[in-house]
Amino acid sequence: MDNFSILIGGQAGYGIDKAGLILARLFNQLGYRVYIYRDYPSLIRGGHTFSIVRASKERICAHRNKVDFLLALNQETIDLHKNKLKAKGIAIYDSDVVKADGLGLPIGQIIKEENAPEISRNTCLIGAFAKAAGIDWPAFEAAIKQNMPKELEINLKVGKRGFDGARETVKIEKVNQPPLPILTGNEALSLGLIAAGLQAYVAYPMTPSSAILSFMAEAADKFSLKVLQPEGEIGVIMTALGFSYAGTKAAVGTSGGGFCLMTEGVSFAGMAELPIVIIVGQRTGPSTGLPTYTGQTELHFVLNAGQGEFPRLMVAPGDPEEAYYWGALALNLAWQFQIPAFILTDKTMAEGGFNFDLNSIKEVKEAALPKRAFPGDKGAVVKINSYEHDGSGLTTEDAAITKQMAEKRLRKGNDLAEELEKYESVKVYGNNNASTAILCWGSNKGVCVEAARKFGYKVIQPLVLSPFPVKQFEAAIKGVKKLICVENNSTGQLAQLIKLNGYSADQLILKYDGRPFDLDELEGELKKWL
Amino acid sequence: MALETQARNNWCPGCGNFAILNAVKAVLAELQGEGTSPDDVVLVGGIGQHAKMLDYVNVNSFYSLHGRALPPAEGIKLAKPETKVIVFSGDGDAYGEGMEHLVFAAKRNIDITLIVHDNRVYALTTGQVTPTSPQGFRSRSTPGGNLEKPINPLELVLAAGATHIARGYSANLPLLKKQVKEAILHKGFSLIDVLQVCVTFSNLYDHYNKHVYELKDHDPADREAALKKIREWDYNLEAPIALGTFYKTLEPAFDAEFLKALKPAAAGSRPELIKEVLKNYV
Ligand SMILES: Cc1ncc(C[n+]2csc(CCOP(=O)(O)OP(=O)(O)O)c2C)c(N)n1
Numbered sequence: 001m002d003n004f005s006i007l008i009g010g011q012a013g014y015g016i017d018k019a020g021l022i023l024a025r026l027f028n029q030l031g032y033r034v035y036i037y038r039d040y041p042s043l044i045r046g047g048h049t050f051s052i053v054r055a056s057k058e059r060i061c062a063h064r065n066k067v068d069f070l071l072a073l074n075q076e077t078i079d080l081h082k083n084k085l086k087a088k089g090i091a092i093y094d095s096d097v098v099k100a101d102g103l104g105l106p107i108g109q110i111i112k113e114e115n116a117p118e119i120s121r122n123t124c125l126i127g128a129f130a131k132a133a134g135i136d137w138p139a140f141e142a143a144i145k146q147n148m149p150k151e152l153e154i155n156l157k158v159g160k161r162g163f164d165g166a167r168e169t170v171k172i173e174k175v176n177q178p179p180l181p182i183l184t185g186n187e188a189l190s191l192g193l194i195a196a197g198l199q200a201y202v203a204y205p206m207t208p209s210s211a212i213l214s215f216m217a218e219a220a221d222k223f224s225l226k227v228l229q230p231e232g233e234i235g236v237i238m239t240a241l242g243f244s245y246a247g248t249k250a251a252v253g254t255s256g257g258g259f260c261l262m263t264e265g266v267s268f269a270g271m272a273e274l275p276i277v278i279i280v281g282q283r284t285g286p287s288t289g290l291p292t293y294t295g296q297t298e299l300h301f302v303l304n305a306g307q308g309e310f311p312r313l314m315v316a317p318g319d320p321e322e323a324y325y326w327g328a329l330a331l332n333l334a335w336q337f338q339i340p341a342f343i344l345t346d347k348t349m350a351e352g353g354f355n356f357d358l359n360s361i362k363e364v365k366e367a368a369l370p371k372r373a374f375p376g377d378k379g380a381v382v383k384i385n386s387y388e389h390d391g392s393g394l395t396t397e398d399a400a401i402t403k404q405m406a407e408k409r410l411r412k413g414n415d416l417a418e419e420l421e422k423y424e425s426v427k428v429y430g431n432n433n434a435s436t437a438i439l440c441w442g443s444n445k446g447v448c449v450e451a452a453r454k455f456g457y458k459v460i461q462p463l464v465l466s467p468f469p470v471k472q473f474e475a476a477i478k479g480v481k482k483l484i485c486v487e488n489n490s491t492g493q494l495a496q497l498i499k500l501n502g503y504s505a506d507q508l509i510l511k512y513d514g515r516p517f518d519l520d521e522l523e524g525e526l527k528k529w530l
Numbered sequence: 531m532a533l534e535t536q537a538r539n540n541w542c543p544g545c546g547n548f549a550i551l552n553a554v555k556a557v558l559a560e561l562q563g564e565g566t567s568p569d570d571v572v573l574v575g576g577i578g579q580h581a582k583m584l585d586y587v588n589v590n591s592f593y594s595l596h597g598r599a600l601p602p603a604e605g606i607k608l609a610k611p612e613t614k615v616i617v618f619s620g621d622g623d624a625y626g627e628g629m630e631h632l633v634f635a636a637k638r639n640i641d642i643t644l645i646v647h648d649n650r651v652y653a654l655t656t657g658q659v660t661p662t663s664p665q666g667f668r669s670r671s672t673p674g675g676n677l678e679k680p681i682n683p684l685e686l687v688l689a690a691g692a693t694h695i696a697r698g699y700s701a702n703l704p705l706l707k708k709q710v711k712e713a714i715l716h717k718g719f720s721l722i723d724v725l726q727v728c729v730t731f732s733n734l735y736d737h738y739n740k741h742v743y744e745l746k747d748h749d750p751a752d753r754e755a756a757l758k759k760i761r762e763w764d765y766n767l768e769a770p771i772a773l774g775t776f777y778k779t780l781e782p783a784f785d786a787e788f789l790k791a792l793k794p795a796a797a798g799s800r801p802e803l804i805k806e807v808l809k810n811y812v
Pocket residue numbers: 577578579580581596619620621622623624647649651652653654655660
């Protein structure tokens with residue numbers, strides 16, 4: 001088996017996420033590349049949670065809907081997902097509470113005998129899986145030791161009972177490949193910002209971006225970061241702009257709802273020419289929507305947010321390496337051009353687990369502070385203003401100055417577009433000579449690139465959405481006769497954006513049920529348009 | 531350094547804002563004489579007649595949005611803790627649109643001075659009712675008279691955690707100067723609610739002159755006494771109106787605590803440290 005998937009499920013609060021991560025790390029150590037899809041409700045306890053861990057010899061950024069192992073801590077997991085189990089697949093479950101065909105272990109009983117806490121049922125279950133998958137005990141033991149340092153002894157005991165109670169069904173072989181870190185998009189993005197010299201992170205919690213706030217708070221000591229959680233998103237962006245005015249490189253992060261509140265601050269940053277990085281992690285909307293599910297519905301919202309006209313950078317990375325690289329670049333470019341810079345992610349990217357290869361990323365050096373005065377500089381008076389203002393920052397309503405300042409802002413936008421020509425703002429993958437191309441953005445890149453391989457298609461991924469990289473897009477689209485646009489929304493927002501720039505998509509493949517495309521599903525959709 | 535700017539003043543003649551402007555300029559000059567460079571001062575304003583202060587004083591300034599003077603002031607203070615941050619806000623700005631920020635800045639006790647130009651009317655938008663307008667106030671949005679009772683902003687910030695609470699009056703410049711200086715030197719969140727007369731939309735000179743008096747024999751360290759004095763006038767009914775410092779206490783300021791908790795960066799460059807962090811994710 002060199003490409004396999006495991007679904008592990010149970011109730012929220014059962015430690016499903018942790019168990020999924022341990023499995024991913026185990027395969028990682030065995031030399032596989034992994035991807036974790038996390039599906040959980042907006043609840044702390046109760047409700048159904050599952051993770052799909054996929055492993056492959058090659059790099060992957062998407063999950064499949066057919067699995068080789070179905071690991072169930074409750075009946076619901078079997079009932080909901082048994083149709084995903086391949087014909088030769090095997091279900092492994094707690095026979096004390098689950099009725100199914102496959103490999104059942106009395107996990108409840110084992111826990112009682114070992115006097116172990118309820119929460120360790122997951123360890124027992126993955127112990128049984130390890131045996132069933134032909135993984136040797138030392139490899140599994142090492143994974144538990146690494147990931148459960150707290151209650152180690154009891155987890156090892158319970159894991160061993162699971163291991164010994166199961167039988168080998170297949171043999172997952174080691175692959176000769178060094179392991180790579182497994183990161184979420186949020187973590188990679190945070191590190192990219194830090195690499196480019198971030199000094200302050202300000203946020204109000206909102207899924208799927210909350211984990212950035214926790215990550216930054218954890219990393220604050222190591223990197224001397226100022227991390228702050230104000231009273232709401234309006235306070236967040238305006239506090240961050242206070243940092244920015246004072247010469248402290250700041251970023252904020254939220255989701256669509258929190259970003260609604262930030263829009264007055266976005267416009268302010270445009271007028272006052274204050275650099276700031278704004279992360280918008282998309283989830284299923286409108287309104288509160290499905291808080292823990294995905295979507296790509298804020299492209300035009302973010303593109304147009306804030307009254308008035310002013311330049312902005314907007315990027316949508318498609319995997320953690322791109323999140324790291326473009327996060328760093330966004331901070332640099334925000335400061336170079338004194339503009340708001342947006343990073344669009346979504347739940348799939350933000351909270352999914354991916355291998356992360358730092359060595360594959362071009363180095364981004366921290367940009368120097370712009371040559372302008374900051375408050376505190378000797379003899380300098382630094383006045384910034386939300387009103388239209390003259391060069392010294394004093395309020396004006398003069399027609400000539402108003403026009404001049406508007407043109408100054410326009411010029412910055414043009415300069416930014418020119419600067420972006422230095423970077424790969426539109427990426428192309430797959431068969432470069434194909435006359436059919438898939439157009440996608442953000443987290444759909446992974447699934448599109450993999451699906452395109454099967455069909456011999458080209459994939460075009462604009463990483464920069466504003467200013468739209470016209471030249472690079474023109475080059476990418478050359479020779480394409482059929483353009484299929486794949487998006488997680490119901491209206492085709494990227495398709496609309498390219499239309500504004502004079503291009504059109506021939507087909508739209510849209511998914512808007514809160515779930516990302518899995519590979520099999522997208523392949524099925526693409527087949528329809530052959 | 532001259533504190534004047536090129537900007538033409540366009541407040542109405544007789545506006546109470548002039549007193550605040552004069553008091554602030556006098557205090558900044560005094561502080562400069564005592565060693566606080568204007569380079570280390572940042573003025574922050576919301577939007578309203580009050581915020582024009584920023585155009586009229588030649589000092590670093592952040593002319594923010596309506597209701598949003600305090601959040602950037604907090605960012606500036608946390609970015610540059612040596613800075614004296616002075617915020618000008620209106621009764622609409624601070625007690626209406628920006629109320630949540632006021633409550634939280636007071637709760638954090640961050641070392642910022644907030645001067646509210648409390649004319650009890652929206653002056654810039656030409657005369658609508660505000661959170662401190664009295665009941666029955668006839669305004670351009672309440673032609674039949676205001677149905678709501680005003681809030682008492684001093685009571686509100688006392689409950690929220692402010693450590694320096696004062697009331698001034700635009701017709702008492704000597705007291706105002708003293709108050710502005712005291713508030714700037716206070717380590718913690720200070721509010722001066724200035725009864726600032728708007729001659730055009732709510733001319734309360736006669737009313738105030740009849741009722742104001744300066745606090746005497748009041749111990750501002752006594753919270754109970756402070757609350758009692760603060761409640762003497764509810765911004766609504768006719769009552770004696772005390773001017774002066776109601777409450778003053780020293781408690782840990784947020785900015786100081788925040789910086790105490792902030793660690794210097796670990797040894798090594800950021801790329802090196804990032805590689806180190808990544809080891810925990812394999
Ligand atoms: C978000 C927003 N809403 C409304 C306005 C319009 N506006 C400008 S100033 C103001 C009221 C000002 O009242 P106050 O804060 O008391 O200041 P004053 O003019 O009385 O000094 C309003 C409502 C605005 N600029 N921004």
